[in-house]
Amino acid sequence: MKTYDILIIGGGAAGFFTAINIVEKNPKVKIAILERGKEVLEKVRISGGGRCNVTHAQFIPNELAKNYPRGEKELRGPFHQFASGDTIEWFEKHGVELKIENDGRMFPVTDSSYTIIDCFLSATQKLGIEVLKGRSVQSIFKSEKHWKIDTQSETFACQKLIVATGSNPKVWQLMETLGHSVVSPVPSLFTFNIKDVRIKDLPGVSADVSVTVKDSKLKSVGPLLITHWGMSGPAILKLSAWGARELFDKKYQFQIAVNWLKDYTATEVEEQLRELKLEHAKKTVAKKSPFELVQRLWESIVLAAGIGPETKWADLSKTQIQKLALELTQATFQVNGKSTFKEEFVTAGGIDLKEINFKTMQSKLHDDLYFAGEILNIDAITGGFNFQNAWTGGFILADHIYS
Structure with missing residues (x-):
């Protein structure tokens, strides 16, 4: 049996970030990451079309939390400790510069997810964190003195156990055997x-x-x-x-x-269309969009309102104007x-948030059991927010695991 101070189940973003932060704060800790697959950090690799959408340029904690359909309330406190600005600083300290795109998403300046992967692999190597692949966890047992983890090939023991496996039904089942409640998963994004x-x-x-x-x-x-x-x-x-x-x-x-x-209502648009009928009486309705719409879309909307491709503005009936206003503002x-959505499958569901202490990321049911990332019933809209949850949880966990 191999014994460690800390074992992390899950070789993804949350698992690596947590491990690195723990050892940077506690250099003598013996720690290993158990990954069931042949490769680690697979979701990081495919994120953002292979560019890795690391976080989002939303720097106000309470505003940042509003991007989480599940977890908004619970993340407000943690985001006051570690949010997007802290993520930027952390990666800069580890040699990775990030850039902000027009929509607020943040990527490494290299536009390559391998920059993040290399950063994590380099840090684990430098800090002596063992990364053990092909270790699929079969059972988890809590004795008086330690946690015992059985994989297909060997058995491990540790003082403190961190679960960071993302949306893994098998691990959710193992958590249920320990008494945790799992909110049933459904697709999101x-x-x-x-x-x-x-x-x-x-x-x-x-x-x-x-x-x-x-x-x-x-x-x-x-x-x-x-x-x-x-x-x-x-x-x-x-x-x-x-x-x-x-x-x-x-x-x-x-x-x-x-x-x-x-922003416009059907009534407001009807009024605009009546004005356009007077202004452009001799012009063809379909020929040019009077609104900020792509021409092809405008032509399709005009046709859907029962207006012919050669119809002039002057010839529009009251009924056609009403129908066009509805197609523009209430198209069903x-x-x-x-x-x-692409390869970035996100699940709503996971460990019930009521069973987690968000000041430490520790289980309320078991001492020395911690969680980070999407194994919890937390998920976000697209734009780097799911990774930010992983970074925040990992940082707080690392900060409190030996405090």
Whole structure:
């Protein structure tokens, strides 16, 4: 049996960050990371299209916490201890410079996730942290003196156990055997499958919109992207995150209303259209969009309102103006299913947050048992926020494990 002071189950972002911070604060600690797969840091590698979206340029803790459909309340305190600004400083100290993009997402200046992976692997090597791959945990047992962990190939013992396995159903089951409650997982961060003649020929077209789920309080504002299979983009992904459980209950069959003009009501748009009818009487309605919409999208909306491609503004009837206003501000689409957003599958669900002390990241049920990252029932919208949760939890854990 191999014995350690600390064992970390999970060779992902949270596991590595936690291990590095623990040993930097406690250099004599004997620590190992157990990873079930052949490779470590796989999610880091594919994040952000291979660039690794490290964090987000939101520096006010309470505002940062608002990006977490599950975990907002619990993360406010931790973010006052370690938030996005601290992440930037930490990586700079470890030789990685980050940059801010226009939408607030932050990446290494190299635009390569391997910069983050190399940083972590280099640090673990330098600090003497053992990284043991191909160690799939089969059972976890708590004795009076230590934790005993059985893998397929060998048995380990440790004084303190940290679980950072992300959305791993097998480990959730092991936590349930220890008495922890697991909130059942459902998908989060997904795109909407929509087959509709209005968007059939518009893949790649985007617009700044507001979207609501009908018969629901779910609403989102931001860029929407039309795809070959339906709709994606930040507005849709935010809806999927905030509505993860509700949309699961609907079996991903529901209707959305899209306001292509975001802030305008149908009444306000009707008024604008009547003015346009007078101003552009002799011009063709479909020929040029009077709003900030891609021309192809405008043409599709005009057609959907029952207005012919050669119709002049002067010839618009009252009914056509009303229909056009509705298509612009309340276009209804039927959603039939979902698709995973790229390779970045995020799950809503995990260890019940009531069972965690967020001042230390320790289990309230067992001494010397800690959690970090997505194994907890915490998830965020897209944009670097899920990684920020991993960094924050790992830092706080490291700060308190021997205090």
